[in-house]
Amino acid sequence: ANSYVTLLANTIRDTSQLGNLEVNETLSVVASRVVDDSTPPQLRSFDMDFDSGNEAVLTLYFSETVLPLSLNTSGISIHGSDTRTTLAEQHRLTGGSAVAHNLTTLLVTLTLADTNRVKQLTTAATMASDTFINLLNSTIQDARLNWAAPIPFFADRFPLASLSVSQYATDSIRPILESWSLDMNTGTVALSFSETVRASSINITRFSINSDVNNSVAMLPLVSARPVTPDGPVVQLQLSASDQNNLKVNDALAVSTNTSYLVWSSDAAADMSTLRNILVTRPAGNGLRTENFTEDSTAPELNNFELDLNTGVATFSFSEVVRSNTFNLSRVVLHSSATGSSSMHRLTFGNWSLADSTVITVWLSEDDLNVVKKDRQIAVDVRSTHVEIDALLVDDMNSNPVRAIPSSEAMPVKRYTPDRV
Numbered sequence: 030a031n032s033y034v035t036l037l038a039n040t041i042r043d044t045s046q047l048g049n050l051e052v053n054e055t056l057s058v059v060a061s062r063v064v065d066d067s068t069p070p071q072l073r074s075f076d077m078d079f080d081s082g083n084e085a086v087l088t089l090y091f092s093e094t095v096l097p098l099s100l101n102t103s104g105i106s107i108h109g110s111d112t113r114t115t116l117a118e119q120h121r122l123t124g125g126s127a128v129a130h131n132l133t134t135l136l137v138t139l140t141l142a143d144t145n146r147v148k149q150l151t152t153a154a155t156m157a158s159d160t161f162i163n164l165l166n167s168t169i170q171d172a173r174l175n176w177a178a179p180i181p182f183f184a185d186r187f188p189l190a191s192l193s194v195s196q197y198a199t200d201s202i203r204p205i206l207e208s209w210s211l212d213m214n215t216g217t218v219a220l221s222f223s224e225t226v227r228a229s230s231i232n233i234t235r236f237s238i239n240s241d242v243n244n245s246v247a248m249l250p251l252v253s254a255r256p257v258t259p260d261g262p263v264v265q266l267q268l269s270a271s272d273q274n275n276l277k278v279n280d281a282l283a284v285s286t287n288t289s290y291l292v293w294s295s296d297a298a299a300d301m302s303t304l305r306n307i308l309v310t311r312p313a314g315n316g317l318r319t320e321n322f323t324e325d326s327t328a329p330e331l332n333n334f335e336l337d338l339n340t341g342v343a344t345f346s347f348s349e350v351v352r353s354n355t356f357n358l359s360r361v362v363l364h365s366s367a368t369g370s371s372s373m374h375r376l377t378f379g380n381w382s383l384a385d386s387t388v389i390t391v392w393l394s395e396d397d398l399n400v401v402k403k404d405r406q407i408a409v410d411v412r413s414t415h416v417e418i419d420a421l422l423v424d425d426m427n428s429n430p431v432r433a434i435p436s437s438e439a440m441p442v443k444r445y446t447p448d449r450v
Contacts, residue, residue, distance in 0.1 A: 032060035066173040070095055072180060072192060075162050077107075077154065079200035079302070083223055085144040087137040087162075088196075094132040094172045102127075102137065104168030108161050108191065109153025118153045120146050135169070145262045148200075148225035148301045156303055157197035200224075200302040205309045210321035211238075211289050213427070216273040218254070218266045221320075222308075226298050228256035228264045230305075235297035237313070239290040240282045244313045247282040249275055260301060274350045277325065277426045278385050284324070284427075290316030325349075325427040331434060333443035334416050336408060339450060341398050343379075343391040351423045351431070353383050358391060360422040362436065364415040365406045369436025372406035373417075385426065402448055410447065415439035 035057045039048030052058060076088040087105070108119030124140040139147070147154050154160045164180045171177070180192055205223040212218075220231070233254040240247040253269035268276075276283045283289045295310040311317055329351055335344040343361075358376050365372040378394040401408050408414045417439045420430040434440050 032063050033057040034060065066171070067175060068093075069175045069178040070169070070171040071178050072162070072164060074195040075192060076196035076198075077160055077194050078196075078198040079144075079148075080198040080202065082202070083144065084141055085139045085147065087139065088130065089135040089137060090195075091133045091135070091169075091171075091177065095129075095135060095177065096170050096172065097127040097129050097135055099170040099174075100127045100135070100137070101168050104165035105137070106163040106165075107147055107150075107154050108163065109150065109155075109159040110161065110191070118150065120150060120153070141262075145225040149260050155301075156199070157194055160194040160197055161191040162194070163191050199304055200300065201304055201306060203306045203309050204298065204300045206291075206293065206298070206311065206317070208320040209291050209317065210323075211283060211319045212321075212323040213273075213276070213283060213325040214323050214327055216268045216270075217257070218268060219263060219321075220266065220298075221263045222298070222300075223262070225260055225262050225301050226264055226308075227301055228258065228260050230299040231256060231264060231266065232297055233266065235294045237292050238276065238283055239292060239313070239316045240279075240288045242290055242314075242316045242318065244290075244292070244316060247279050248313075249279070249282060270349075274387060277350045280426070283322075286319055286322040289319040289322055291319070292316045325425065326429060327425075328420075328429050328432040329423070329425040330432045331416075331418060331422075331440065334440065335444040336414055336442050337444075337446040338398070338402065338408060338448040339446050341393045341395075343393055345389045345391065347387050347389070347423070347425075347431070349425055350385055350387055351389065351425050352385050352428075353381065353389060355424040356381055356389055357421055357423070360419050362417040363401065363407050364417055364436060364439045365408075365413045367415050367439050367441060369415075369417060369439050372404055373436070374400055374404065374407055389423070408442075408445070411442060411445045414442040414445050416442070 035054055036049055036052040038051040041049045071092040072089055073092055074090045078086040102122040102125040106119050106121045122143050125137050127135050127137045130136050152159060164177060166179050167176050169177045204226055206220055207223055208221045210219040233251045237248050237250045251272050253272060254266040256264055257267045258265040292311050292313050295307050298308040299305045330348040332346045332348055358379050361376045363374045376397050380392045382390040417434055417436045419433045422431050424430050
């Protein structure tokens with residue numbers, strides 16, 4: 030037996046107003062029967078706070094004392110409706126920490142991952158009217174180890190409905206761009222924020238890539254990019270071909286970690302809050318160095334070529350910027366067919382454009398032009414004009430050699446102009 034009762038004198042009076050004698054600890058009376066607490070605690074209400082820091086805080090109000098250490102956060106779901114909902118409208122917590130505010134009130138700090146995942150929801154937990162909670166069985170215990178009563182997820186199947194939030198604190202904290210990565214191989218930029226950011230809010234024209242922290246050597250304002258990942262704390266952007274080539278053409282910019290710094294204005298992005306909190310700025314002179322840099326290791330490719338026998342000009346268009354001073358015209362062979370099995374001529378000499386670019390314009394030598402024109406099988410028309418190149422034709426700006434086109438797969442001319450002179 031472990032249940033006894035003591036009474037102070039005059040605690041109880043009889044009908045004659047005579048008080049009881051004192052029953053002290055020595056004279057304490059043992060309970061003849063003990064009925065243990067078997068009533069499950071009830072979650073009476075809850076608050077949600079997105080404005081206390083990077084991690085959201087849930088305040089849970091119970092009907093009786095609960096044990097913080099017994100909390101199983103995976104039993105808590107936040108969602109957007111008090112009726113049957115879809116998985117896209119809810120998130121079950123994966124972790125977090127709990128402390129007692131008082132005996133019946135629990136403060137649950139969500140993990141950063143859970144906070145960001147809840148912020149990604151577009152129809153749940155965006156405001157008070159779409160914030161509801163559910164509890165599974167075995168979520169938390171009272172002092173007598175009774176599990177709290179569950180709040181079922183589907184209100185149409187169980188007597189208890191989801192519980193709506195009592196107090197909701199909207200996120201008013203501006204997001205911070207904490208780090209970024211640049212992959213020159215794929216032409217992608219990954220932006221890592223302090224919280225979930227709306228991918229569609231990212232305005233790439235508010236970003237510039239600089240060669241140094243002080244923007245004293247080279248810089249490129251970005252023009253065009255599209256997000257290739259959804260809303261989240263990390264958003265990946267695919268740079269336009271133009272921006273990629275403008276970066277590659279500058280030998281002082283974005284060639285290593287130490288030549289890749291990012292600056293941006295405040296309206297470069299916004300978070301998921303209904304307040305649309307804008308990004309904390311990073312002005313010129315205080316650039317953020319890339320955390321991860323991947324150099325370009327992709328071989329450039331010849332996209333197409335054109336031949337104008339009237340002007341003696343051949344035009345070679347590549348998939349990326351190539352270095353003009355590595356161009357070697359003798360690695361070009363003209364063929365009369367795509368299989369390279371008939372007439373051919375290897376070019377020998379000419380002049381070409383000196384600017385590093387995606388296009389190399391070649392002015393063919395008179396000797397090469399005369400050979401081609403004399404041969405009545407090569408470059409007579411579109412169908413008889415094909416080109417073979419090898420890897421020594423040209424390099425890109427990172428010294429990657431061009432992808433060869435063998436004679437057995439000779440590329441047909443894109444545009445052909447016959448000799449009319």
